[in-house]
Amino acid sequence: MKLTVAEVEHVARLARLELTEDEKNLFAGQMGAILGYVKKLNELNTDDILPTSHAVPMENAFRADQTCPSIGIDKALANAPKRVDSFYYVPKVIE
Amino acid sequence: MKYQPVIGLEIHVQLLTDSKIFCGCSTKFGAEPNSQTCPVCLGLPGALPVFNEKVAEFAIKAGLATNCTISPRSIFARKNYFYPDLPKGYQISQFEEPICLKGWLDIQVDGGLKRIGITRIHMEEDAGKLVHGDISGLEDGSGVDLNRACTPLLEIVSEPDLRSADEAIAYLKKIHQIVTWLGICDGNMEEGSFRCDANVSVMPAGSQTFGTRAEIKNVNSFKFVKQAIEHEIERQIDLIEDGGTVVQETRLFDPNSGKTRSMRGKEEAHDYRYFPDPDLVPLVIDDAWVQRVRSELPELPEQKIMRFTDEYGIPAYDAEVLTASRPLAEYYEECVTLNGNGKAVSNWVMGELTRALNDSGASIDKCPVTPRLLAELLKLIDSGTISGKIAKTVFDEMWRSGKEPGKIVEEQGLIQVSDSGAIEAIIDEILAREAEQVAEYRSGKEKLFGFFVGQVMKASKGKANPALVNELLLKKLNE
Numbered sequence: 337m338k339l340t341v342a343e344v345e346h347v348a349r350l351a352r353l354e355l356t357e358d359e360k361n362l363f364a365g366q367m368g369a370i371l372g373y374v375k376k377l378n379e380l381n382t383d384d385i386l387p388t389s390h391a392v393p394m395e396n397a398f399r400a401d402q403t404c405p406s407i408g409i410d411k412a413l414a415n416a417p418k419r420v421d422s423f424y425y426v427p428k429v430i431e
Numbered sequence: 432m433k434y435q436p437v438i439g440l441e442i443h444v445q446l447l448t449d450s451k452i453f454c455g456c457s458t459k460f461g462a463e464p465n466s467q468t469c470p471v472c473l474g475l476p477g478a479l480p481v482f483n484e485k486v487a488e489f490a491i492k493a494g495l496a497t498n499c500t501i502s503p504r505s506i507f508a509r510k511n512y513f514y515p516d517l518p519k520g521y522q523i524s525q526f527e528e529p530i531c532l533k534g535w536l537d538i539q540v541d542g543g544l545k546r547i548g549i550t551r552i553h554m555e556e557d558a559g560k561l562v563h564g565d566i567s568g569l570e571d572g573s574g575v576d577l578n579r580a581c582t583p584l585l586e587i588v589s590e591p592d593l594r595s596a597d598e599a600i601a602y603l604k605k606i607h608q609i610v611t612w613l614g615i616c617d618g619n620m621e622e623g624s625f626r627c628d629a630n631v632s633v634m635p636a637g638s639q640t641f642g643t644r645a646e647i648k649n650v651n652s653f654k655f656v657k658q659a660i661e662h663e664i665e666r667q668i669d670l671i672e673d674g675g676t677v678v679q680e681t682r683l684f685d686p687n688s689g690k691t692r693s694m695r696g697k698e699e700a701h702d703y704r705y706f707p708d709p710d711l712v713p714l715v716i717d718d719a720w721v722q723r724v725r726s727e728l729p730e731l732p733e734q735k736i737m738r739f740t741d742e743y744g745i746p747a748y749d750a751e752v753l754t755a756s757r758p759l760a761e762y763y764e765e766c767v768t769l770n771g772n773g774k775a776v777s778n779w780v781m782g783e784l785t786r787a788l789n790d791s792g793a794s795i796d797k798c799p800v801t802p803r804l805l806a807e808l809l810k811l812i813d814s815g816t817i818s819g820k821i822a823k824t825v826f827d828e829m830w831r832s833g834k835e836p837g838k839i840v841e842e843q844g845l846i847q848v849s850d851s852g853a854i855e856a857i858i859d860e861i862l863a864r865e866a867e868q869v870a871e872y873r874s875g876k877e878k879l880f881g882f883f884v885g886q887v888m889k890a891s892k893g894k895a896n897p898a899l900v901n902e903l904l905l906k907k908l909n910e
């Protein structure tokens with residue numbers, strides 16, 4: 337079951353990926369194969385089974401509302417491609 | 432054709448926790464950019480978010496105060512989209528199974544009460560802040576400050592039950608009152624602690640099918656929310672009348688022009704691909720927890736209004752004004768406990784005190800005239816020591832100096848003159864001086880009575896007991 341090229345383009349756009357026509361065709365086949373494989377699960381009857389939201393059988397992992405020291409501006413910005421004052425610099429976001 | 436607007440609100444409430452929702456960084460407003468960050472809120476690889484229990488506590492409070500059902504089990508989800516203020520590329524939020532469901536609030540509308548449904552309340556993290564212009568080096572780009580990233584928010588989503596901008600504002604104000612009352616949010620709209628998106632559509636009057644809606648983003652004052660909704664309703668009606676169709680889109684309100692404009696390029700962004708966040712385990716809330724929070728809820732405005740009218744015998748209108756905020760209601764109650772005269776205290780709190788607070792811009796918890804001082808002042812009126820008029824002078828002096836009212840009265844010699852001999856002497860003097868007016872009065876021009884009262888009060892520097900002045904004047908003039 338192949339995905340359509342339009343579906344691949346949509347998913348690529350959401351992931352901010354630029355694909356060539358060849359890649360779109362390639363991924364349409366590959367992604368279709370993955371979905372086809374997972375589709376096998378539809379053969380099971382899951383009427384009485386709650387959707388799994390977590391793989392670990394655990395609940396209520398909390399921390400108290402207490403502050404702890406932050407890492408500091410220089411560390412926070414250490415990996416930034418560009419820094420202006422104490423800000424991360426990013427190209428203009430146009431709305 | 433006549434049109435019916437349909438409005439739903441999504442309200443973002445920033446919670447008053449000390450630390451962020453998934454890490455220990457401070458939530459304090461106004462710190463140097465990026466100084467309150469760590470691997471978790473920066474979205475660095477491998478960092479593990481751990482949920483701040485107080486956020487659940489606050490969410491349960493908000494849910495109970497808005498008649499919601501508290502979900503016994505709720506989960507966190509990732510909302511995926513790209514934006515420079517969102518370091519992880521997803522926002523941790525709740526999608527399926529939010530913490531509160533199906534609540535309601537009653538708002539006051541022209542015809543009485545109207546019930547507005549609340550679809551859900553969910554918990555989520557805030558994004559960072561983008562800074563444009565102003566700073567040198569940022570002329571061509573934007574600065575990103577991630578101090579606000581990971582700050583806890585509640586999103587309160589209403590049903591599309593609102594039918595006008597006024598109803599939307601009444602509902603918004605009610606939510607604002609409740610969350611500040613509960614002490615879970617500071618309510619500061621300018622700093623963004625309380626903000627609102629409005630979904631607006633119009634349909635032909637009488638229709639059952641809603642029109643296509645536009646979403647107006649982040650409007651930061653009650654006034655602007657009203658303007659934005661009113662403008663958007665008008666825009667959609669004009670569009671339809673001209674043969675156009677409304678498109679589903681996100682619009683921004685521009686306070687300078689009072690108009691909304693389209694935010695292009697956000698159409699596809701609505702495909703958020705939510706899925707459960709594997710880093711966070713489910714939140715399970717048992718009855719005992721809900722009951723404990725319920726038992727710790729403060730008395731809410733509506734309950735207070737009922738009790739104030741009952742217990743202190745004040746009109747419903749007064750009770751509503753006095754419960755506008757929790758500190759105001761507490762001020763009133765403290766004062767009335769000391770003084771006992773519910774209506775007199777109400778008049779002073781709604782009158783002089785509110786005026787003085789407005790004039791000075793002070794908040795009530797920093798008010799120099801404490802409930803005890805105001806109660807003392809009212810006692811001086813009750814006992815006839817000073818007149819109500821002089822009391823206003825004393826009030827202003829208390830406001831300035833914080834001195835005891837009794838002391839002010841003594842120092843400035845403001846004690847009311849209730850000695851009939853002394854008042855009669857003043858009256859005689861006035862009547863002798865104003866012989867002409869007296870003659871006019873006696874020949875039937877009774878309106879002049881007020882003039883005489885005024886003259887006597889003036890001569891006594893406001894200190895004469897007004898009731899006694901009236902009585903004695905009447906007697907003398909009719910002699």
